[in-house]
Amino acid sequence: MSSLLLAIxxxxxxxxxxxxxxxxxxxxxxxxxxxxxxxxxxIYYARAEGLNTLNQGLRKMVREEMPAYELITGALIxxxxxxxxxxxxxxxxxxxxxxxxxxxxxIFKKFSNKNKKNNEKSKDYxxxxxxxxxx
Numbered sequence: 001m002s003s004l005l006l007a008i009x010x011x012x013x014x015x016x017x018x019x020x021x022x023x024x025x026x027x028x029x030x031x032x033x034x035x036x037x038x039x040x041x042x043i044y045y046a047r048a049e050g051l052n053t054l055n056q057g058l059r060k061m062v063r064e065e066m067p068a069y070e071l072i073t074g075a076l077i078x079x080x081x082x083x084x085x086x087x088x089x090x091x092x093x094x095x096x097x098x099x100x101x102x103x104x105x106x107i108f109k110k111f112s113n114k115n116k117k118n119n120e121k122s123k124d125y126x127x128x129x130x131x132x133x134x135x
Contacts, residue, residue: 015088022089038092042084046099050077069108076104 023031057070076098083095097103 011088011091014090018089035087035089035092038089039084039087042092042095042099043081046077046081046084046095049099049101050074050081053077072108072111073104076107080104 019031022034026034053070053073057067057074060067060070080095080098083091083098086095098107
């Protein structure tokens, strides 16, 4: 079974379970208000972090540096915002973890280290120097 199909089945099941558990504890109306509250707070925070990342990227571009971290961070903030828009408590938790800067840096480090290891393994050439003998 593919991981996408598994996610499509498991995410709504987890969200329904959490809706039932939290709804039975605090009530249906409070649960609905909490869903909207976390969505609005999350989107506001995602917007602020996105603008901050955009400013950092523009500063790097002015210094003629490549804003690689800012590009990946911007994509992560977009993914986090999508998780925050989707109603549910588990997706909100994942969205907040992605948008929160310290956890976002951990995610970036994990994938950048994995990418470095893959690049080192995929070297199928020999480094060296050459001299053109025709000159």
